[in-house]
Amino acid sequence: MANLAGTVQLHYEEAGQGLPVVLIHGFPFNHTIWRAQIDALSDSFHVIAPDLRGFGESPVPEGGYTMEIMAADVVALLDQLGIERAVWVGHSMGGYVTMAALREFPDRVMAVGLVATHPLADSQERRVQRLESAERALLNGSSDTAFSMIAVLFSSNVEGSSALAQSIYHIMVNTSPTAVAGAQRGMADRPDSRETLSKTDLPMLVVLGTQDRIVDRDVATAMVQTLSRARLVMIEDAGHMPMVEQPEATTGALRTFLLPLH
Ligand code: MLT
Numbered sequence: 001m002a003n004l005a006g007t008v009q010l011h012y013e014e015a016g017q018g019l020p021v022v023l024i025h026g027f028p029f030n031h032t033i034w035r036a037q038i039d040a041l042s043d044s045f046h047v048i049a050p051d052l053r054g055f056g057e058s059p060v061p062e063g064g065y066t067m068e069i070m071a072a073d074v075v076a077l078l079d080q081l082g083i084e085r086a087v088w089v090g091h092s093m094g095g096y097v098t099m100a101a102l103r104e105f106p107d108r109v110m111a112v113g114l115v116a117t118h119p120l121a122d123s124q125e126r127r128v129q130r131l132e133s134a135e136r137a138l139l140n141g142s143s144d145t146a147f148s149m150i151a152v153l154f155s156s157n158v159e160g161s162s163a164l165a166q167s168i169y170h171i172m173v174n175t176s177p178t179a180v181a182g183a184q185r186g187m188a189d190r191p192d193s194r195e196t197l198s199k200t201d202l203p204m205l206v207v208l209g210t211q212d213r214i215v216d217r218d219v220a221t222a223m224v225q226t227l228s229r230a231r232l233v234m235i236e237d238a239g240h241m242p243m244v245e246q247p248e249a250t251t252g253a254l255r256t257f258l259l260p261l262h
Contacts, residue, residue: 002105006069007076011057012050016042019110019262020083021254022074023049026092026116027183028145028175029168030056033091036247037254045258048086050077052097054179062178064185067093067100075105087258089113089205091243092214093183099193102200111203111261113254116212116240118219119193130188134181142180146172155211155239164244197227204230205257207250209238231257 013031015038023034031038031049038047051058052070074097078086087110090098095117101109122130136144150160150169158165197204204227208220224232233253235242242250 002072002075002108004072004076004079007073008053008059008061009080010050010053010073010077012048012077013038014046014048014081015039016045016047018045019258020046020048020078020081020086021258022078022086022088023047024074024088024090024094024097025049025052025055026090026094027187028055028142028149028172028180029091030171030175032056032171033168033241033244037243037251040247040251041254041258044255048077048081048083050074052094052183054176054182060176060178061182063182064189065179065182066186067096067190068104070097070186071101071104074101075108078108084108085110087111087113087261089115089254090117091115092117092240093187096187096190096193099196100190102202103193103196106200109202111257112200113205113207113257114223115207115250116209116215116242118215119197119223120219121190121192122188127188130184134184134188137177137180137184140177142175142177143173145180146175152213153240154245155209155237157237158239158245168241168244194223194226197223201228203257203261205253206230206232207235207242207253208232209235209240209242209245211237211239214240
């Protein structure tokens with residue numbers, strides 16, 4: 001039995017039937033970033049899109065949110081739904097959570113989608129920045145994080161004043177400061193996952209926007225080269241949020257990956 005001590009019951013959206021596919025959002029978002037994929041993929045798959053602890057409508061515990069406890073929350077949700085194994089698709093921090101699941105709960109993972117994410121741990125400098133940002137969130141709220149992230153999330157085609165950018169800003173600024181701090185602390189503590197990835201022989205899809213300003217294309221490409229069964233799909237005219245910036249291309253890449261797994 002998996003160790004699920006300390007897990008919380010996640011809020012989630014569920015649609016469709018068939019192969020279970022869990023869509024895990026990044027930081028500091030919630031499951032609604034996957035709206036287009038939930039609606040499209042549920043014609044053929046059982047799509048489950050949780051709000052990670054602290055985010056969306058899930059409970060907001062105090063303290064650090066390690067990638068492992070967030071993965072355990074998702075496993076507890078799979079247990080609740082009677083699902084033994086699922087395809088885990090993680091965006092950015094959701095990818096870090098998926099890599100933690102590969103370490104801690106490998107029996108619960110059938111295949112992996114990594115969207116705009118990478119396996120490296122933080123540099124010391126990045127760690128310090130994260131811990132400072134956690135403190136600032138607890139003191140001043142989530143707007144600093146929302147403001148600094150909105151500037152780097154999209155390709156050059158998306159204006160900050162556009163409806164798309166504003167909808168994502170709205171999600172970030174309304175995320176609980178406790179969750180911003182908890183996730184920043186958890187990400188600061190996450191280990192390097194390159195060995196975890198290279199040890200697995202599960203089917204993997206890596207999706208990256210050609211204009212992602214958060215994930216380095218060379219790091220993503222190097223990651224794919226070490227994996228025996230991975231495929232890289234680059235999404236044109238997309239930054240760090242390909243699922244909302246180029247929803248059809250992102251859904252198409254996921255569908256092509258998922259169909260043979262049926
Ligand atoms: C995310 O989108 O989840 C974040 O950019 C991840 C990070 O801060 O490393």
